[in-house]
Amino acid sequence: MAVFTSLGLSEWLVRQCSQMGINKATPVQENCIPAILEGRDCMGCAKTGSGKTAAFVLPVLQKLSEDPYGIFCLVLTPTRELAYQIAEQFRVLGKPLGLRDCIIVGGMDMVTQALELSKKPHVVVATPGRLADHIRSCKTFNLQKIQFLILDEADRLLEQGCSDFTKDLEVILGVVPSKRQTLLFSATLTDTLQELQTIAMNKPFFWESKSETEYLMLCVLLDRNCQILTMMLREFKFPAISLHSMMKQKQRFANLAKFKSNVFKILIATDVASRGLDIPTVQVVINHNTPGLPKIYIHRVGRTARAGRNGVSITLVTQYDIHLINGIEEQIQTKLKEFPLEEKDVLKILTQVNVTRRQCEIVKNYI
Incomplete structure (x- = not known):
């Protein structure tokens, strides 16, 4: 396993990882982090527990530290539990930045969520259905300046119900800039996941775990x-x-x-x-x-x-x-x-x- 300093990460991020007891990169991190730092779109497939979340959280935080403004990153994930887990990783690793995050999932008050979005958090972690509801009904925030669009557990997102997901994704893609980095991460490479490759067209880098x-x-x-x-x-x-x-x-x-x-x-x-x-x-x-x-x-x-x-x-x-x-x-x-x-x-x-x-x-x- 490679050490994080060899992947191009800043010293402050390496220190944050060390404080969490993370000293060496996993294969998905070792392969995907440099490509993301280069500004390329990325599709990473690796099993659960392989460090996929940190593989996108770390480079996003580094890019954010260089130019911290507005809603910088949008993460879409299939369930509220995963949304909270992802937001927690951003929060812990991004503590030196004073990172502001916002979780947009079902089961929570829409008005409170709209207020949080209007405060322009750095990172928004959302389930597609609830975020699409906000886009349709609320004009107090915009996603026109995001630098990163991330789909975590992308294959499971598609399996939530294809027609509904497609409509929600179309709504979301309609309000995010075309000039952005798109990162797709999944535990498995499925036929449905390959459908999403069309939204990752910026010198896309693909990596799949070969742990036969x-x-x-x-x-x-x-x-x-x-x-x-x-x-x-x-x-x-x-x-x-x-x-x-x-x-x-x-x-x-x-x-x-x-x-x-x-x-x-x-x-x-x-x-x-x-x-x-x-x-x-x-x-x-x-x-x-x-x-x-x-x-x-x-x-x-x-x-x-x-x-x-x-x-x-x-x-x-x-x-x-x-x-x-x-x-x-x-x-x-x-x-x-x-x-x-x-x-x-x-x-x-x-x-x-x-x-x-x-x-x-x-x-x-x-x-």
């Missing part, structure tokens, strides 16, 4: 967890069978046939089963983890309630998944209901489950 080894490691881990979960359920006398990418095609077909014929009542599967699996009698889909993208959630839960039948979908959620749930709810335009569960019932079997899992992991390591 990490991807393969992730696949192995997912497949291993799938197998361990299957073994655990069998230990608890649940008739389960697995389906994952590391299995031979012949074994996949055999397991699928056993599930279709009700020989096994439970199928534990990775996302290899999220599409093209048409078994009308599936009654329940349980997401062992919260899907990272709304479209993945839709594909997964679409395995139940087929051919006019009823079905149930249950998703296991941690405190770190709230923004993912909000993205799913916005996409499907439905509020997910909390599943009633007695904590005492869970605690009653917790030790037994943990012991069984460790036993299954040991057995799996020797297979």
Whole structure:
């Protein structure tokens, strides 16, 4: 990993990073920051947790320090939680500048937000729908002088509902200057994301993480967890069978046939089963983890309630998944209901489950 001083960042920014315990640049930062400082448009694709936010926050702050005026940067993001996280990074790293930021998201008072916008903050972080509402109804601010337009989690922005997003984006693009830097960041490169490349035409720089080894490691881990979960359920006398990418095609077909014929009542599967699996009698889909993208959630839960039948979908959620749930709810335009569960019932079997899992992991390591 490169040190930040070699990327062209100012000393004050390097000191800010150091105070936060950030001393070396991640690959997405190492590759994208110099291009952004050169004044080029940029499209960066890297996995969640790879430092994408700092990859655009740091060069924007450096450019802002050279000429601090008005609304300098506009960041569009799909959810309010992400908006708050991005604004916090700007605030912490930009503290020496006396940075003023403004968060424009749904669920907040429009009048208060309009007042904040009229004060010309340096950075506006917004969800497209709410910002478009302000542009349509309020004339007390303008975005004619912004230097940076940033779309964070750009693929998820498109998946919020294409027609509505397109209308909102058209409204926003209609009031920002054509002479600007456009930065697109995403966890994945999708077909829909490529549609946005037309708004990044200023000597665009493209960088995508080439961590094939990490991807393969992730696949192995997912497949291993799938197998361990299957073994655990069998230990608890649940008739389960697995389906994952590391299995031979012949074994996949055999397991699928056993599930279709009700020989096994439970199928534990990775996302290899999220599409093209048409078994009308599936009654329940349980997401062992919260899907990272709304479209993945839709594909997964679409395995139940087929051919006019009823079905149930249950998703296991941690405190770190709230923004993912909000993205799913916005996409499907439905509020997910909390599943009633007695904590005492869970605690009653917790030790037994943990012991069984460790036993299954040991057995799996020797297979």
